[in-house]
Amino acid sequence: MLTQILTFLIFFAVIGCILYGRRLIRTEKVDAVFGNPERALGGTHWVIVGSSFLLLVWLYYSWDIAKGFYPKSANELCQVAKVNDSLLGLKYQFPIEEREFKSTSQIKKENKNLKIIKNEIQNSEELNGQQKTILISYIIKTKQLIPLLTNENLIEDETKQKIDDITGKINLLTENFQKPDYPFETERELNERLKAVKEEGGWGITKVDAGSGSIENTLEVPLVPATYRGLKFHAAAQKLNLISDEFFKLRNHNPLFKSKIKELKEEIKSYRKNLGDNEEIASTYAKNIVKIARRIEFASIYPPNALDKMQAAIIKFDNAQKDAQGGLRFIDMFLFPAGTIIASGPSCSEQGSGRWLPKPSDTFNKFVLMSKPSVGYKDIPLLWIQMVDVSKMIGFILPDWIADILPGEYPVHTKDGIVKQNFKGGVLKIVTGDFNLFKVPVPYGHIWDSFLRVFLGLIFGILIGVPLGLFMGLNRFAKGFFDPLIELYRPVPPLAWAPLIISVLGIDNTGKVFLLFMVSLSIMIISARAGASGTQLSKIHAAHSLGASKKQILRHVIFPNSLPEILTGIRVAVGMCWGTLVAAEFLAGTTGIGFVENVAKKYFQYEVIWITIFIMGMLGLLFDITLRKIIDKTIPWRGKG
Amino acid sequence: MSDLISQNLNMIFKTPKGETVHALKDLNFTLKKGELLTVLGPSGCGKTTLLNITAGFIKPTSGNITLNNKEIDGPGVERGMVFQQGALFEWLTVAENVNFGLRMKKEDPIETQRKVDEWLDIVGLKGFGNTPTYQLSGGMQQRVALARCLINNPDLILMDEPLGALDALTREKMQSLVLKIWKETGKTIILITHSVEEALLLGERLYVMAPRPGRIHKEYNLPFASMGLKEDLREIKKNKEFSQKREEILEMIWNMEEEIMGKDN
Numbered sequence: 001m002l003t004q005i006l007t008f009l010i011f012f013a014v015i016g017c018i019l020y021g022r023r024l025i026r027t028e029k030v031d032a033v034f035g036n037p038e039r040a041l042g043g044t045h046w047v048i049v050g051s052s053f054l055l056l057v058w059l060y061y062s063w064d065i066a067k068g069f070y071p072k073s074a075n076e077l078c079q080v081a082k083v084n085d086s087l088l089g090l091k092y093q094f095p096i097e098e099r100e101f102k103s104t105s106q107i108k109k110e111n112k113n114l115k116i117i118k119n120e121i122q123n124s125e126e127l128n129g130q131q132k133t134i135l136i137s138y139i140i141k142t143k144q145l146i147p148l149l150t151n152e153n154l155i156e157d158e159t160k161q162k163i164d165d166i167t168g169k170i171n172l173l174t175e176n177f178q179k180p181d182y183p184f185e186t187e188r189e190l191n192e193r194l195k196a197v198k199e200e201g202g203w204g205i206t207k208v209d210a211g212s213g214s215i216e217n218t219l220e221v222p223l224v225p226a227t228y229r230g231l232k233f234h235a236a237a238q239k240l241n242l243i244s245d246e247f248f249k250l251r252n253h254n255p256l257f258k259s260k261i262k263e264l265k266e267e268i269k270s271y272r273k274n275l276g277d278n279e280e281i282a283s284t285y286a287k288n289i290v291k292i293a294r295r296i297e298f299a300s301i302y303p304p305n306a307l308d309k310m311q312a313a314i315i316k317f318d319n320a321q322k323d324a325q326g327g328l329r330f331i332d333m334f335l336f337p338a339g340t341i342i343a344s345g346p347s348c349s350e351q352g353s354g355r356w357l358p359k360p361s362d363t364f365n366k367f368v369l370m371s372k373p374s375v376g377y378k379d380i381p382l383l384w385i386q387m388v389d390v391s392k393m394i395g396f397i398l399p400d401w402i403a404d405i406l407p408g409e410y411p412v413h414t415k416d417g418i419v420k421q422n423f424k425g426g427v428l429k430i431v432t433g434d435f436n437l438f439k440v441p442v443p444y445g446h447i448w449d450s451f452l453r454v455f456l457g458l459i460f461g462i463l464i465g466v467p468l469g470l471f472m473g474l475n476r477f478a479k480g481f482f483d484p485l486i487e488l489y490r491p492v493p494p495l496a497w498a499p500l501i502i503s504v505l506g507i508d509n510t511g512k513v514f515l516l517f518m519v520s521l522s523i524m525i526i527s528a529r530a531g532a533s534g535t536q537l538s539k540i541h542a543a544h545s546l547g548a549s550k551k552q553i554l555r556h557v558i559f560p561n562s563l564p565e566i567l568t569g570i571r572v573a574v575g576m577c578w579g580t581l582v583a584a585e586f587l588a589g590t591t592g593i594g595f596v597e598n599v600a601k602k603y604f605q606y607e608v609i610w611i612t613i614f615i616m617g618m619l620g621l622l623f624d625i626t627l628r629k630i631i632d633k634t635i636p637w638r639g640k641g
Numbered sequence: 642m643s644d645l646i647s648q649n650l651n652m653i654f655k656t657p658k659g660e661t662v663h664a665l666k667d668l669n670f671t672l673k674k675g676e677l678l679t680v681l682g683p684s685g686c687g688k689t690t691l692l693n694i695t696a697g698f699i700k701p702t703s704g705n706i707t708l709n710n711k712e713i714d715g716p717g718v719e720r721g722m723v724f725q726q727g728a729l730f731e732w733l734t735v736a737e738n739v740n741f742g743l744r745m746k747k748e749d750p751i752e753t754q755r756k757v758d759e760w761l762d763i764v765g766l767k768g769f770g771n772t773p774t775y776q777l778s779g780g781m782q783q784r785v786a787l788a789r790c791l792i793n794n795p796d797l798i799l800m801d802e803p804l805g806a807l808d809a810l811t812r813e814k815m816q817s818l819v820l821k822i823w824k825e826t827g828k829t830i831i832l833i834t835h836s837v838e839e840a841l842l843l844g845e846r847l848y849v850m851a852p853r854p855g856r857i858h859k860e861y862n863l864p865f866a867s868m869g870l871k872e873d874l875r876e877i878k879k880n881k882e883f884s885q886k887r888e889e890i891l892e893m894i895w896n897m898e899e900e901i902m903g904k905d906n
Contacts, residue, residue, distance in 0.1 A: 541698055541722060544696075544698070546721075547717070549745070552745050557730060
């Protein structure tokens with residue numbers, strides 16, 4: 001429903017904006033000359049067209065428009081695909097969609113193989129003349145097998161009868177299929193089918209696992225025929241499966257062929273048995289010739305005109321089923337671009353863009369589910385609020401050794417098994433957070449975890465990197481002493497450190513925060529150093545003349561003067577940290593956006609993958625915008641000094 | 642005695658190429674309290690080196706320089722400095738720039754505010770206290786720089802081409818301002834300039850310096866600064882003696898430049 005409305009809205013928005021743009025050009029007589037950047041100013045209506053266009057492409061190529069307007073189309077196409085799948089085995093025996101008869105191409109192939117072996121044998125230096133003569137006689141005998149299969153006069157009556165039988169069945173199916181009430185479903189069957197349809201759910205529905213509360217894979221395409229048209233195809237497909245099974249069991253082996261091939265096999269067998277150990281090559285060639293003979297035996301080669309009636313029956317059915325598809329063919333053609341629904345064996349699936357490009361509606365549903373704390377992803381929502389007692393935070397912040405260094409002893413239980421609390425024990429309770437205060441809301445979830453890691457890594461990087469960088473910019477010792485360390489680890493891609501750091505510090509927050517700290521530290525040091533050493537000498541001189549002490553110059557001149565570099569450094573560091581974090585979460589972890597994507601990848605949950613991509617983009621954008629705002633606020637003089 | 646006395650001042654630099662440059666050679670001069678000295682010379686004659694030594698940013702190779710009988714050893718509040726580009730702290734407002742020195746000394750904020758208002762008034766920036774400095778024009782920036790330096794009440798003011806980057810009109814106004822401040826405060830001022838006119842107009846005394854090695858080539862005692870206090874500066878420029886001196890000094894500097902070119906080629 002929403003998709004339908006959205007599609008119409010987008011259509012109208014695009015058309016409206018284009019019309020508005022045309023009118024604007026006509027009414028706006030004064031336009032700057034070509035090359036004047038003013039020509040690129042404004043144009044909100046084109047922004048609307050651009051984003052609408054993106055959305056429309058997304059809706060179209062993810063087949064969400066098909067889903068919105070024809071929710072049952074995938075199910076029907078699945079039934080059609082089942083028919084096509086069953087029909088495929090029969091069809092490819094004939095030049096219907098292929099270029100030639102299956103028999104023809106098989107004969108061609110085996111003749112070619114025989115020719116190759118013959119050439120090899122004739123040119124072989126390892127084989128002696130006698131061996132060559134024998135092997136080539138086998139080849140000739142194998143070749144002589146083929147006419148025994150393709151001769152119309154040799155074909156047995158029993159085989160003919162069976163072929164007619166199968167042809168009759170196909171014709172009957174065609175006849176029935178064209179009847180309006182095929183497959184003659186009873187009331188009970190109908191009710192059972194509708195119940196099954198209801199149980200299975202709709203196209204692209206997301207199921208929530210009752211046990212773990214996590215989202216499961218999406219039902220890609222519902223299998224049970226939901227419509228009457230679908231049911232017709234479903235029934236025909238089942239029937240066709242039986243027919244084609246019957247056909248493939250059939251062999252065109254007349255008594256003459258049987259005796260000839262048996263003779264050949266035994267001859268070769270005894271020949272190989274009598275060969276000595278040093279005649280292995282001849283044995284191998286003989287074996288290969290038997291293989292070809294076997295392939296001819298099982299290739300279902302028929303005389304050229306033996307299957308004509310059957311071919312006509314199949315074509316007739318194919319046309320009938322195509323006619324029965326009716327409007328569905330157009331839906332398939334226009335609303336399922338770049339792919340379609342295919343059936344393979346018992347299941348149906350989307351193939352093409354609809355598979356890896358999730359439908360906006362499905363994505364939105366899944367996003368809502370993943371955000372909910374009751375569902376989440378791997379038991380954790382994307383972002384939610386939970387109530388945490390302040391005491392836990394106090395216990396986390398205060399180190400436990402505060403209680404240890406207090407005078408006195410911890411309480412010891414008495415004879416009666418009672419523990420009497422004392423002051424030292426009380427302090428321990430406080431520093432470990434073992435008490436109750438009021439509760440405050442604290443965010444948690446995958447997004448929050450990722451955010452917190454970046455934030456902490458960045459804060460530590462800034463707190464250590466900025467003073468160190470300033471120091472390095474001002475002091476020869478500091479620069480010389482720390483430069484080798486920084487320059488040695490900085491050029492290494494952060495992800496190259498990740499395996500080491502994660503195995504040393506663990507897959508939880510410590511390792512990741514430390515990795516991000518490393519990333520931000522080098523960036524902050526370099527930018528702070530550039531800021532410090534880039535201070536105009538005249539400003540330093542002026543501060544000296546105004547009576548400022550070294551500390552004051554550092555605090556009031558060098559630091560504010562380096563702020564633009566430092567803030568730009570932070571902006572770069574945020575981007576780097578964000579990229580590194582996601583990759584590090586890919587590597588190992590139990591929470592975080594990267595972790596979600598990594599798990600989704602394993603289960604081919606395309607919607608989840610796209611959700612994580614979208615979240616990462618949005619968060620990255622959010623960081624950048626926030627920092628840009630901060631930069632504009634804190635250093636308005638940048639570029640104007 | 643609050644004189645600036647320089648005795649046998651020598652400054653020798655080593656260039657990165659390893660050549661030695663004699664930036665100042667045996668400089669001897671005495672500047673009495675309240676005098677306005679302008680220093681003129683072609684580039685490379687050691688004007689800025691002299692100023693940097695006086696300010697205490699660099700130490701001379703040999704010789705000594707004293708202010709009020711105290712040897713100059715590092716920068717100090719008693720020697721205020723005004724730079725060519727103002728060298729304002731652009732992250733601070735006008736008032737914060739002006740009171741920078743007082744804030745560093747942690748003086749009483751109310752008294753500081755009073756002084757800031759007073760000095761902003763003198764340099765003609767009344768009401769600009771809360772303006773961010775990066776929004777000011779070049780001339781206004783130099784006014785702030787002047788106020789910032791003078792609010793510390795230094796004994797000696799060192800000006801390194803303070804008006805060099807200004808347009809002609811602003812420059813003239815600022816020249817009057819410098820003269821006005823000189824008269825009202827009675828400070829000793831050393832002003833380095835590239836402009837012969839400016840050197841003549843503002844200098845009670847004028848040193849023309851010569852390069853390689855940097856030395857005082859010629860010394861003038863001039864009446865124009867005292868005249869400029871009463872008269873319009875433009876009128877003085879029409880003065881015959883003024884034009885004569887200007888031509889003379891221009892000729893002198895021209896010859897020096899020629900000589901350098903000759904040496905180089």
